[in-house]
Amino acid sequence: MNEHESGHAHDGSHDDHSHGHGTSSTSSRKLAAVSVINLLGFLAELVGGLLFGSVALLSDAFHMLFDALAYVMAFAAAHVADHYGEGDRWSYGLHRLEPLAAFLNGLLLLPMVGFILWESYQRFLDPVAIGTGPTLVIATGGLLVNVGSVYVLQGGEMSLNERGAFYHLLGDAGGSVAVIVSTIVIEMTGFQIIDPIVAGLIAVVITWSAGKVLRGSSVIFLHRTPFDSDKVQAVLREIDGVTAVDDLHAWQICSQITVATTHIETDVETMAEAEDVSRRVHEELAHNGVDHATVELCPSYSDRDTHLNNHAH
Numbered sequence: 001m002n003e004h005e006s007g008h009a010h011d012g013s014h015d016d017h018s019h020g021h022g023t024s025s026t027s028s029r030k031l032a033a034v035s036v037i038n039l040l041g042f043l044a045e046l047v048g049g050l051l052f053g054s055v056a057l058l059s060d061a062f063h064m065l066f067d068a069l070a071y072v073m074a075f076a077a078a079h080v081a082d083h084y085g086e087g088d089r090w091s092y093g094l095h096r097l098e099p100l101a102a103f104l105n106g107l108l109l110l111p112m113v114g115f116i117l118w119e120s121y122q123r124f125l126d127p128v129a130i131g132t133g134p135t136l137v138i139a140t141g142g143l144l145v146n147v148g149s150v151y152v153l154q155g156g157e158m159s160l161n162e163r164g165a166f167y168h169l170l171g172d173a174g175g176s177v178a179v180i181v182s183t184i185v186i187e188m189t190g191f192q193i194i195d196p197i198v199a200g201l202i203a204v205v206i207t208w209s210a211g212k213v214l215r216g217s218s219v220i221f222l223h224r225t226p227f228d229s230d231k232v233q234a235v236l237r238e239i240d241g242v243t244a245v246d247d248l249h250a251w252q253i254c255s256q257i258t259v260a261t262t263h264i265e266t267d268v269e270t271m272a273e274a275e276d277v278s279r280r281v282h283e284e285l286a287h288n289g290v291d292h293a294t295v296e297l298c299p300s301y302s303d304r305d306t307h308l309n310n311h312a313h
Contacts, residue, residue: 052131
């Protein structure tokens, strides 16, 4: 790279700040539909659990309520990120609301677990007779609600909030199946103690769901690199003209926006060659899921340690 063409070549591929709003719109519509479906399912199971005395059915009802509230929160986050936050004031819009909503959703599940376990313990000590016929009908309706919600969400790449909702729904479906099986067992054997045992198992499933959502949102907040950094750096070093790769950093704004920056040393001598190196670096980063990359090109340094001490992080 000659003196006129040397220095630092900065290239930030921001695609005119496009953040996939079409995907966000679809996501928010799906979450809105699932919210309505689950609120209706909650009301049905709540009334049934109170009328017919099934703590397992009540547990499944409250599970569905918290899930519905989680979906409402996720829908609100997706809607706000989709319609607000444009412009220079918000560099990447309001898409950080997605992991925030997912994290809060995971936290909301934990007090529900405590309630279910406490109520199950009380019923374990003092079993209560339940109306098995109506309970079975309502639990079957709850299962249909969950299956319908899964059908609405499935298909295509899911956002973090959609994945969180999907895990919730799988747990809900499992809870409904457990209620159905336990009700049949109670009807056939008369062992009322099965009801609180099944409720406790549902609490375990809810805890697993909460853990998945909390981990998924936490790694975004804590800026965990979303790919194998050493492997990507090794591939970048193999690009013709690249002599060193430093300061490769990558993180996620939300589950659908990945950002990366890197410092590339090169021994090319013309602007055309530098542009080709930059293009190939961007292509490799995009291959690893990076949506927005900023690549800094500079000539190779004989006194490389001094340069890195001044500029590297």
